[in-house]
Amino acid sequence: MLKNSRSFRIEWGDCDPAGIVFYPRYFAMFDHSTTMLISAASGLNKYDLLKKYNAAGYPMVDTRAKFAIPTRYGDDVTIESAFTKVGKSSFDIEHRLMKDGKVCLEGFETRVWVARDPADPSKIKSAPIPEDLAARFRGE
């Protein structure tokens, strides 16, 4: 399965009055990691990817995070992201945010591949993940 990682420094503005990252910000960090993982798989940015495959997006249907160690402004962290399941029209990704070699939190997400409904273009419906893209998600 395809993996990716990126490292960055926790920003002051990501943290709350308790001095730790305001947890909704972790989901924004994970979302960007997913975007970059899919870009790595396809070699395209999100706009070009959706255009190439005539898709409408890959919205979240279920996400979860488990928190073990808080992180703070100035911490240098790494997010490791990997596909864990690639289905017909949905896929799972897991993220681990690491600091000093320890897992601070884990994120889990299930997203669905969607296209415009031919019967009503204002609506979207799930669609099969294009096979060449699915193969790259699987790391083949």
Next chain:
Amino acid sequence: MLKNSRSFRIEWGDCDPAGIVFYPRYFAMFDHSTTMLISAASGLNKYDLLKKYNAAGYPMVDTRAKFAIPTRYGDDVTIESAFTKVGKSSFDIEHRLMKDGKVCLEGFETRVWVARDPADPSKIKSAPIPEDLAARFRGE
């Protein structure tokens, strides 16, 4: 079990280029609902609550959201929040974000009550939820 709800309008800045709420923002909305639910239970704001009970906070340990219907800028929505479990030192809350009487997404969270570690005040450790507060969480 204690419940609460609040209604508000989705803001332009909460939405992404697909025109729907950027999902990390839902967690920020849920966090504020939890803060207001606990304020309703205690009659205190977060600072006064922590001071009264000599506590350090109630950080998230596990959270999940399931998404059914997207919401957009200008939508008038309601978040209904309720305690679903009150344990010795942790508690669960569920949120439902409603639009036009339909559930758009559900959020689940487990938080832990923490205090300063007497042996090392720079550290926090889980602590029993004060009984009078737990009773109010249970709606008694």
Next chain:
Amino acid sequence: MLKNSRSFRIEWGDCDPAGIVFYPRYFAMFDHSTTMLISAASGLNKYDLLKKYNAAGYPMVDTRAKFAIPTRYGDDVTIESAFTKVGKSSFDIEHRLMKDGKVCLEGFETRVWVARDPADPSKIKSAPIPEDLAARFRGE
């Protein structure tokens, strides 16, 4: 000139490790106040407004804020917003964020009314503010 105001409570997630509002969040608050002021003027939400007038938006070209008193989680504040200038294709709005009757900060913004360029619909260009809308901005 048209005015508006709205009151709300400062959220935990709007604040930084110093315990005060992370100042970029004030601009998000001001942006929502501007959206609501223009909705009050037109009786339409932003999508319907742009559709009615065949416009592409009213992007910011210049904004400024002056900070006098910090605000914190739990503070109940009011933002008073008013048009201060309505030009041919641009307009100015001022915001004052108040707490306990005192001005905590002031925001100033200049925005421009834009439409799709007929010669190249992928581009936008400034356009005259529709006269009936400009009259409402002026409070006539």
Next chain:
Amino acid sequence: MLKNSRSFRIEWGDCDPAGIVFYPRYFAMFDHSTTMLISAASGLNKYDLLKKYNAAGYPMVDTRAKFAIPTRYGDDVTIESAFTKVGKSSFDIEHRLMKDGKVCLEGFETRVWVARDPADPSKIKSAPIPEDLAARFRGE
């Protein structure tokens, strides 16, 4: 005067339904650039810096931004930041966000160096910028 620059990619979650960066996010980007510029000057992170100089922070008193060219998800941008004035207890910084060699927007900020009020530690008051730090701000 001391300068710094950093490059990064605009994230999906920084953008609004018009497909361009939601402008309050630019201020968050500038704030992080300022933090990194001051870290570069002092060789310390913000917590250690405030501790070393017994300071309470360097809050914003006045900020402004002028917008010329919008930026979008996927754009690779650079923020160039520089001190433009170092006074007795306040300093000015300017930021330029560049894309493809063009200035997309400029940010201006005036911040004040503050310390705890000896007469009332719950209050802060402006204080002289430590001379060794001011010299580094000036690039000496």
